[in-house]
Structure formats: structure tokens, C-alpha cells
Ligand SMILES: Nc1ncnc2c1ncn2[C@@H]1O[C@H](COP(=O)(O)OP(=O)(O)OP(=O)(O)O)[C@@H](O)[C@H]1O
């Protein structure tokens with residue numbers, strides 16, 4: 285059996301000031317290099333689960349470990365560092381800091397993580413050249429690199445966000461509906477590029493969407509409603 | 519470092535807000551430092567107005583009042599000192615020198631100080647600096663010396679004519695057109711009330727007031743007759759001077775004539791003939807400075823005439839203390855201005871948090887901890903304040919450069935550019951510390967938000 289990237293048992297999470305827990309997941313397992321589509325209706329707790337995976341929030345009970353590291357054993361600071369080093373995160377929209385250039389936005393991930401820089405250094409690659417390679421590969425024209433991120437189209441911005449998530453080869457990419465603001469062509473193009481990058485670097489991908497038609501791009505589809513055992517939520 | 523670059527870039531994207539914040543802080547820092555500076559320079563200017571004079575003696579009155587009219591030429595003496603009393607102390611063995619002054623007149627608002635030519639030899643200001651003539655020399659008969667400011671403002675030079683009026687207001691009660699004086703000299707600028715003053719001889723003042731010398735030919739006789747050591751006479755003089763201050767010249771005439779008739783044969787003293795019956799005050803330099811306290815007591819208890827003697831240094835301090843309430847009030851006001859500036863910054867920071875929530879979420883996602891977010895906001899505020907302080911200091915210096923001439927002409931205060939004093943550094947430090955403390959409020963909010971929001975982008 286393949287090595288596991290994500291394992292979780294009895295994960296329970298309740299947002300502060302809410303009477304009912306949002307999530308109760310008895311078991312969760314994602315193998316390394318697996319590409320997962322996480323689906324569920326709006327408000328079902330997909331984003332909440334992702335913030336648990338990213339170590340932004342902590343389960344109120346249960347264990348969650350990423351790459352063999354028990355997140356609950358880490359301090360807040362260590363979890364932030366862990367995220368910077370091992371996880372690339374892509375939002376639905378507005379991934380980039382509008383006041384930085386495209387180029388600097390991508391390199392920002394390396395600025396916050398020495399591990400990513402080290403990984404690149406071990407491969408004898410400079411962060412700058414990796415940034416250029418990724419941007420080129422993701423179809424961002426070189427003449428856009430030094431423009432402010434806010435001047436790019438939404439589709440271009442999402443691709444730059446992928447470049448930032450990928451730089452320094454993190455083990456896990458988490459994407460929260462990154463295609464919802466894109467038209468069909470841009471979406472397929474985006475998904476292809478993302479898949480390629482993840483496959484070539486053997487990166488685990490957890491991709492959230494409510495769009496059922498995207499299923500064929502992924503190894504496995506997880507319906508949140510099937511794993512989430514919170515009563516009253518189906 | 520990378521954090522600094524990040525927050526700088528973020529700031530630049532919010533340029534107008536940042537500039538307004540900087541401007542508000544700059545203005546308040548400028549005020550805060552400016553108020554302190556002006557009051558310090560005023561204090562220094564105060565201390566510099568007179569030096570080298572051990573005692574100032576006038577008719578009995580409050581010491582601050584005496585100082586105000588004798589040194590600052592503000593206000594009027596309530597009574598005069600008779601010439602005999604002046605003579606008595608001028609010849610006192612402890613007294614090295616003494617200079618009589620008579621006040622009460624003005625030319626176009628500039629006070630006229632009637633004195634003797636040796637005033638220019640003995641008067642000292644700042645650190646024992648004596649008066650110097652920019653042009654000409656001390657006055658003689660029917661001549662006048664002008665302070666630097668008077669000469670400039672009235673456009674008079676050596677040789678010009680000057681008409682002296684009775685009374686101290688800008689609007690003169692009675693101009694003695696018939697008795698113009700010729701300017702014999704103009705003094706160098708001192709930065710003290712001397713710049714504002716017109717100096718004439720005591721005798722000329724008396725003549726202008728229709729005293730014993732109103733008839734030029736008979737001057738000598740009158741002077742001779744006037745002199746006396748008689749007590750009653752002294753008293754009369756005293757009252758006479760009093761009248762002179764408040765009543766018409768006609769009465770004065772009669773009075774003078776009375777004296778002439780009554781005491782015509784009494785004047786026998788070999789000493790200097792009195793140029794004027796009464797003076798406003800006199801400055802005294804002592805043989806030995808430490809004796810000033812004893813001399814002061816002796817003068818204050820002088821039996822023939824009620825007198826007040828002050829040591830200018832200590833009375834200057836007393837005067838400053840009475841003014842320090844004003845100074846404190848100004849400091850409090852500028853403190854509140856600063857507070858307003860800082861609250862303005864707090865408001866902009868808090869307002870910007872809303873629009874920056876996305877930015878924070880992105881930073882969180884790529885691995886920035888809540889503490890990083892916190893320090894990002896704090897460093898931004900401190901950075902803005904630091905720039906605001908620098909701009910404020912720049913504004914202050916610019917303003918001093920621009921306004922110093924005007925302040926000097928209007929208030930007689932010399933504001934120097936100078937370097938930044940330790941107190942000023944301290945104040946700036948306090949401002950910076952305050953900005954740090956205040957920015958913790960939005961930073962804490964951002965910290966809480968970044969924890970509470972998780973990775974959901976909330977707008
Ligand atoms: N920061 C938060 N604080 C409090 N409650 C939250 C917070 N974020 C989400 N919730 C609650 O948790 C529940 C799940 O929200 P979540 O954002 O995880 O849903 P989702 O599946 O991502 O929905 P969508 O598809 O619309 O993005 C919702 O009921 C919401 O009210």
C-alpha cells in the first residue's frame with residue numbers, strides 16, 4: 285500500500301460561537317501523490333476541512349497528521365512553518381498581493397520558507413529560475429512578470445497562484461475552488477497544467493469544487509457528506 | 519527585512535492614506551517640538567534681556583512690575599523715585615555705577631527711555647555683552663539713540679529728526695512738535711527690548727514735559743535751584759511726578775514754578791545738578807556682587823522714600839514662573855494635537871484592516887503566522903510615525919527659518935535654528951513609543967481575525 289500523505293481519525297471541529305460542530309470525520313486517508321477531488325454542497329464544511337489540513341485551525345478532538353507529522357503536536361508557530369514548507373494553498377480568487385509584481389508574488393512562497401529554498405538549492409536551482417520556469421510553463425508571458433499582479437486577468441492570476449503554490453516542490457497542494465471564477469476553457473487549461481505539475485513532481489493534490497463535471501481529472505472523488513458524520517448535515 | 523519590504527510595498531499601494539497619516543503626525547510633532555522650542559527660546563531670551571546689573575531700584579511696587587517696566591518697557595511705574603534718592607544711592611560706597619531711567623513716553627508705539635549717556639557703557643545683556651553702536655554714538659543734548667528695530671521700522675538713520683510724544687500708546691496724547699530730536703546713533707541688534715527702545719537724555723525729557731528747562735536760555739539757573747535734600751521737598755517731588763504721569767502739562771508748569779520760587783536758595787550741593795526731578799528707576803552695579811542682598815535690604819528699608827530693589831536674575835525667574843502656566847497650557851494643547859494625530863492613524867489603520875483582510879489571508883496561506891501579521895501592522899505604524907516625525911522636524915526647521923525674522927520683529931524673541939536637544943529626542947521617542955502602543959490595537963484585531971477567519975476569505 286502506498287504511503288499516506290494525510291491520515292485522520294475522529295476529527296471533530298466546531299467553529300467558535302457555534303453550537304453544532306461543523307465537522308466530524310471518523311476516518312480520512314489520502315495516499316502520497318494521490319489527486320483528490322473533494323465535493324460537497326455550499327456550507328458543508330469543505331473550506332473548514334481544508335483549514336484543518338493546512339494547520340490554520342486545529343480539530344477540537346481527534347488526530348490529523350500530514351506527511352507523518354501530527355499537527356496537534358505542533359505549536360502554532362511550528363504549524364505555520366510546516367504549512368510554509370510543505371503545503372501550497374490556492375484560493376478561489378485573490379491569491380496574489382495586488383501591490384507586488386507577478387514575479388515577487390511567486391517568490392514570496394520561498395521568502396517564507398527556507399525549506400523550499402533548500403530543496404531548490406539541493407537540486408541546484410535558483411528560486412528565480414524556478415519561478416521563471418513555472419511561469420513560462422503555466423503560460424504567463426515574460427512581459428507580464430514584472431507587472432503588478434492586480435493588472436492580470438483572473439485566469440492569469442490563478443495560474444500565477446499555482447506557480448506560487450508549486451515553487452520549491454511542496455508535498456501537498458490544497459486548492460479551494462480555484463476554478464470557480466474561470467470560464468470553461470480557462471478552467472480546463474488550468475486543471476491540465478495543475479495536474480501536469482502535480483504528477484511530474486509527485487505532489488498530492490486536494491482540490492475542492494462543487495462542480496461534478498471535473499471528476500474525470502482526478503484519481504478519486506471524496507464526497508464530504510459521506511465522510512462527515514455530523515448529525516443534521518447531509 | 520523581507521517583511522519590511524513587504525510592508526513598504528503594501529504601504530505604497532495605500533499611498534494617499536499613508537501620506538495623510540504622515541502629514542497628521544508631522545504636523546502634531548512639529549507643534550509639539552515647536553511649542554517646547556519657542557518657550558525654551560523665550561526663556562533664554564528672558565534670561566538674556568539683562569545681565570551685569572546687580573540691582574534695579576524703583577518706587578515701591580511689585581518686583582515683577584518693576585522688572586517689566588524697567589527692563590521690558592511694559593507698563594508704567596506707579597510712582598517715581600526722586601532725584602535726591604537716586605543721588606543718595608549713586609554716591610553710596612557700595613555702588614560702583616548707577617544709571618537712572620525715566621519712562622512713560624513713546625514714539626509710534628516704541629517706548630522712550632530717558633537716561634544718561636553712560637547707560638550705553640554699563641548696560642549688559644546676554645552673557646555680559648555690552649551695547650554697541652551700528653552707527654553714530656551716544657546722544658548729547660537734543661539728540662536720541664535708536665534701538666536696531668526702531669531704526670529699521672521707522673526708517674530713521676543718524677541725522678534724522680524724531681518727535682517724541684507723551685504717553686505710551688501708539689496713539690500719542692500730545693506730540694511735542696516744537697521739540698524735535700536729532701538721531702545721534704543707532705544700536706546693533708541685541709534681541710532684547712533694547713532693540714525696541716528710543717534713548718534720549720533725561721534733561722530733554724524734562725524739557726519736553728515743560729519742566730524747569732522749558733525755556734532754553736534759563737536752563738542752568740533752574741537746574742541749580744532744583745537741587746535740595748529737604749524731605750518735604752522730596753515728598754513734593756514724589757507727588758509732583760505722580761501728577762506728571764496722570765495730569766496735564768499745565769499743572770506741571772505751575773508746579774515747577776512753585777519749586778523754583780520756594781527753594782530758590784536752598785540748592786547748595788556741589789554734586790551734579792538734577793536734569794529731571796524724578797526718575798522711574800535706576801540700575802545699579804555694586805562693588806561686590808555678594809553684597810547685593812544687603813544692599814537690597816538697605817534700599818527696601820530706606821526711610822526717606824519707599825523703594826523696591828530687585829535682583830534682575832531672580833525676578834526674571836519669578837516672572838517666568840508666572841508665565842509657565844501658559845507654557846504648560848500650550849504643551850497640553852500640543853499634546854492633544856499629537857493624540858489626535860495618533861488617533862487619526864489608528865482610525866486609518868483600523869479602516870484599512872477591512873480591505874486588507876484578503877492580504878492577510880494570502881500571507882497566512884503561504885505560511886505567515888498571526889504574529890507575523892501582528893508585526894506587519896505594528897511595523898507599518900511605527901514606520902509611518904518615524905517618517906511623520908522626520909517630516910515634522912523638517913517642517914519645524916523650515917518654519918523656524920521662515921518665521922524667525924517675523925517672530926523677532928513682532929515679539930523680540932530670537933528663535934535660533936539650533937540642533938535637536940535631548941528633550942526633543944526624548945519627545946520624539948515618546949511619540950514613536952505611543953505609535954507602537956496604539957498600533958497594537960489594529961494589530962491585535964488583525965491577529966484575532968487571522969485566527970478566527972481560518973483560510974476562508976471574508977470580505
Ligand atoms: N471563520 C468562521 N467562523 C465561524 N464559522 C465559520 C467560519 N467559516 C465557516 N464557518 C461555518 O462553517 C460552516 C462551513 O463553512 P465552510 O466555509 O467550510 O463551507 P464550504 O463547504 O466551504 O462552503 P462553500 O462551498 O460555500 O465555500 C458554515 O456553516 C459556516 O457558517
Ligand SMILES: [Mg+2]
Nearest residue numbers: 330331332460
Ligand atoms: Mg468554501
